[in-house]
Amino acid sequence: xxxxxxxxxxxxxxxxxFWAQILLGLVLGVLLGWLARSGDIAGLGAALTKTGEIFVxxxxxxxxxxxxxxxxxSITNLRNVHNAARLATRTLLWxxxxxxxxxxxxxxxxxxxxxxxxTGLSAxxxxxxxESGSWLDFLTGIIPTDVITPFTELQVLQIxxxxxxxxxxxxxxxxKAAPLLAVGxxxxxxxxxxxxxxxxxxxxxxxGLIGTAIKDYGWDLLGRYATFTADIYIGCALVLFGVYPLLxxxxxxxxxxxFFRGAWPAIQLAFVSRSSVGTMPLTQKVTERLGVPKEYAxxxxxxxxxxxxxxxxSVYPAIAAIFIGEFYGVPLGVREYLLIVFVxxxxxxxxxxxxxxxxxxxxxxxxxxxxxxxxxxxxxxxxILDMMRTATNVAGQSVIPLLVSxxxxxxxxxxxxxxxxxxxxxxxxxVQPAAAA
Numbered sequence: 001x002x003x004x005x006x007x008x009x010x011x012x013x014x015x016x017x018f019w020a021q022i023l024l025g026l027v028l029g030v031l032l033g034w035l036a037r038s039g040d041i042a043g044l045g046a047a048l049t050k051t052g053e054i055f056v057x058x059x060x061x062x063x064x065x066x067x068x069x070x071x072x073x074s075i076t077n078l079r080n081v082h083n084a085a086r087l088a089t090r091t092l093l094w095x096x097x098x099x100x101x102x103x104x105x106x107x108x109x110x111x112x113x114x115x116x117x118x119t120g121l122s123a124x125x126x127x128x129x130x131e132s133g134s135w136l137d138f139l140t141g142i143i144p145t146d147v148i149t150p151f152t153e154l155q156v157l158q159i160x161x162x163x164x165x166x167x168x169x170x171x172x173x174x175x176k177a178a179p180l181l182a183v184g185x186x187x188x189x190x191x192x193x194x195x196x197x198x199x200x201x202x203x204x205x206x207x208g209l210i211g212t213a214i215k216d217y218g219w220d221l222l223g224r225y226a227t228f229t230a231d232i233y234i235g236c237a238l239v240l241f242g243v244y245p246l247l248x249x250x251x252x253x254x255x256x257x258x259f260f261r262g263a264w265p266a267i268q269l270a271f272v273s274r275s276s277v278g279t280m281p282l283t284q285k286v287t288e289r290l291g292v293p294k295e296y297a298x299x300x301x302x303x304x305x306x307x308x309x310x311x312x313x314s315v316y317p318a319i320a321a322i323f324i325g326e327f328y329g330v331p332l333g334v335r336e337y338l339l340i341v342f343v344x345x346x347x348x349x350x351x352x353x354x355x356x357x358x359x360x361x362x363x364x365x366x367x368x369x370x371x372x373x374x375x376x377x378x379x380x381x382x383x384i385l386d387m388m389r390t391a392t393n394v395a396g397q398s399v400i401p402l403l404v405s406x407x408x409x410x411x412x413x414x415x416x417x418x419x420x421x422x423x424x425x426x427x428x429x430x431v432q433p434a435a436a437a
Contacts, residue, residue, distance in 0.1 A: 018203075018265065019264070019265075019268055021202075021203035022202060022203055022206055022268055022269075022272055024203065025202070025203035025204065025205075025206030025207045025210070025272070026206055026210055026272070028207050028211075029048075029206055029207040029208070029209065029210030029211040029213075029214070030210055030211070030214055032044060032048060032207065032211045033048060033210060033211035033212065033213065033214025033215040034214055034215075036048060036211065036214075036215040037214060037215045045212075045215045047208075048207070048208050048211035048212045048215060049208070049212045049215075050208070051204060051205065051207060051208025051211075052205060052208030052209040052211070052212045053208070054205075054208075055198075055201060055202070055204065055205025055208060055209065055273075056205070056209070056274075056275075058198045058201070059195075059198060059273060059275050059277075059278035060154060060275075062191055062194060062195045062198065062278070063154060063156070063275075063277050063278070064150070064151045064154055064156075064159055065151070065187070065191055066188075066191045066192070066195065066277065066280070066281075067156055067159050067160060067163065067277060067302070067305075067306060068151075068159050068162065068163045068166075069163070069184050069187050069188040069191065070163075070188060070280065070298075070302035070305075071159075071160055071163035071164060071167060071302050071303070071306070072163040072164075072166045072167040072170070072184055073167070073181070073184050073185055073188050073298065074167070074298045074299040074301075074302045074303065075163075075164060075167025075168060075170075075171065075299065076167050076170050076171055076177075076181055076184075077295050077298045077299060078171075078295070078299055079171060080295045081293070081295045081296050081299075083408070086408075087296055087299075087300075087404060087408065088299070090404050090407070090408070091299075091300050091303065091304075091400060091401070091404050094400045094403055094404060095304065095307065095308050095400060096345050098239075098243065098247070098308075098310055098396060098399075098400065099308075099309075099310060099313065099314045099344055099345045100341065100344075100345050101239070101243055102235075102239045102243070102310040102311075102314035102315050102344070102392075103314040103315070103317075103318050103340060103341050103344035103345065104341070105235050105238050105239060105243070105315060106235045106314060106315040106316070106317075106318030106319045107318045107319075107322070107337055107340065107341070109231050109234060109235045109238075109319060110231060110318055110319040110321075110322035110323070111322065113227055113230075113231055114227075114322075114326060115227045115228040115231050115319060115322060115323045115326070116228075116322065116323040116324065116325065116326025116327040117227075117326055142157050142158060142161050143158070143161060144158040144161065144162065147162065150162065156277070156306060157306075160306050192281045195278070195281055196281065198278075199269060199273075199278075199281075199282065202269055202272055202273060205272065205273065206272040209272065209274070209383065210272075212383075213383045213384055216380075225378075225380075225381045228319065228320075228323050228378075228381070229381060229384065229385065231319045232315065232316060232319060232385045232388060232389065233385075233388050235315040235318075235319060236310075236311045236315050236388045236389060236391070236392040237388075239310050239311070239314075239315060239392050239396070240391065240392045240395050244256070244259070244395060244396065244399045245259070247399065247403060248399065248402065248403070251403050251406065251407065252402055252403050252405075252406035252407070252411070253406065254402070254406065254411075254413070254416055255417075258290075258416060258417060258419055259290065259398075259399070259402065259419075261419060261420050262286055262289055262290045262416075262419030262420065263283075263286045263287075263290065263395060263398050265282060265286060266279055266282045266283040266285075266286045266394050266395075266398065267391050267394055267395050268391075269282055269394075270283075270390045270391045270393065270394035270395075271387045271388070271390065271391040272387065273390070274383070274386045274387055274390045275390065276305045276306075276309070276390060276393045276394055276397065277305050277306065279305075279390075279394050280301060280302060280305040283301050283305065283394055283397055283398055284297055284298065284301040284302070286398060286419075287300075287301055287397075287398045287401050287402070289415070289419050290398070290402060290415070290416050290419045291402075291405070291411045291412035291413060291414075291415035291416035291419070292401045292402060292405045292410075292411065292412075293405065293410050293412075296401060296404075296405065296410065297401055300397075300400065300401040300404070301397055301398070301401065304396070304397035304400060304401075305394075305397055308393065308396050308397050308400065309360070309389075309393045309396075310392050310393060310396045311388065311389030311390060311391070311392030311393045311396075312360060312386075312389045312390070312393055313344055313360050314344045314345075315389070315392070316360075316361070316385065316389055317340065317343065317344060317360055317361050317363075317364040318340050318344065320361050320364075320378055321336075321340055321361075321364050321365065321368060321370065323374075323377075323378070324365065324370050324371070324374030324375075324377065324378075325368075325370055327374060327377060328370065328371055328374065330370060332368070336368050339367050339368055340364060340368070342367075343360075343363060343364045343367050344364070358375060358379070358382075361375055361378075362375055402416075
């Protein structure tokens with residue numbers, strides 16, 4: 001006898017998994033972008049552009065307060081962690097070590113493939129970027145001139161600086177700062193809840209972002225940048241699927257496949273949103289579900305979301321510098337390669353977790369003495385590159401806390417072993433019930 005379906009399930013529309021929604025968004029974005037370009041449908045193109053812009057703007061709207069309160073609260077949470085100073089130091093050292101490996105991979109790929117040769121581009125395709133970075137700007141730009149401008153102009157490094165100062169000061173004040181910390185934790189929970197609603201819009205945002213990229217650039221442009229695009233994707237893939245699994249196997253002594261099962265929701269969201277900071281709440285959730293203690297993850301992940309950028313700050317500027325050097329006929333030698341390594345390892349915080357890596361690239365070019373106008377050659381293709389770069393960034397922001405936790409003996413290996421890719425609802429911030437009167 002055939003069992004009857006539960007009464008409440010009759011006529012119910014089956015729920016589409018989040019990963020399937022993202023995939024559907026990618027496919028629809030490509031199709032609608034192609035249709036808007038080939039059919040020259042102005043209305044469709046404008047709709048795609050506006051959809052993508054609104055999604056990115058919603059993410060950026062939450063960035064400034066989210067970064068401030070996440071960093072401040074995460075620093076104060078270190079008071080609950082044994083050997084907090086050692087954990088913070090080891091986290092930073094692993095950030096630098098993996099950046100060194102990533103930039104070495106980028107340099108090797110760039111030297112072997114000559115990405116700047118035979119592109120068919122000319123000097124008229126180059127243009128100096130609106131944003132640029134220099135070591136003086138990087139060092140002096142960390143300290144804000146007032147407390148308002150960093151939030152209105154989205155100066156993430158300055159926001160991180162103020163949040164770090166506030167967090168350390170709160171630690172020193174102790175109980176006197178308890179009311180402020182309670183407010184900070186409440187505001188952070190509110191922001192994470194609001195950002196969660198934005199994350200749910202990612203499939204729609206994907207349609208707009210991918211569709212706009214196809215509409216604006218088409219397949220012809222991709223062909224002109226074929227070698228460069230392949231270099232970035234291959235370099236990031238080697239870091240994401242080669243370096244990280246190797247470190248998880250040899251250093252943390254864990255199964256790397258388990259990592260991808262648990263962290264995949266954050267990696268796929270990073271790919272489509274192109275924002276490490278926008279993905280931060282989900283990155284922290286998956287990191288905790290992989291067995292990293294919450295007190296440590298709440299420090300390491302926000303810190304990494306603004307400073308740990310293996311895709312944007314290591315692989316990309318290394319290959320891009322070689323591309324631009326070849327385009328302008330400027331030979332790069334061992335000295336220049338060492339400078340690229342130095343900039344990538346020390347200056348990665350310049351990317352600050354936002355979409356795009358223009359500031360980091362201009363910092364690298366200015367250090368090497370290459371024309372900043374070369375950045376204009378790469379801006380057209382940047383959105384497509386940024387998806388893979390950001391996915392690599394976010395994976396690294398979860399891998400490093402795992403490595404440190406394993407080395408310190410605080411990783412919950414049973415929890416790690418049971419981690420699986422879950423539907424988005426499983427990661428949604430919990431709403432605490434109101435206390436009874």
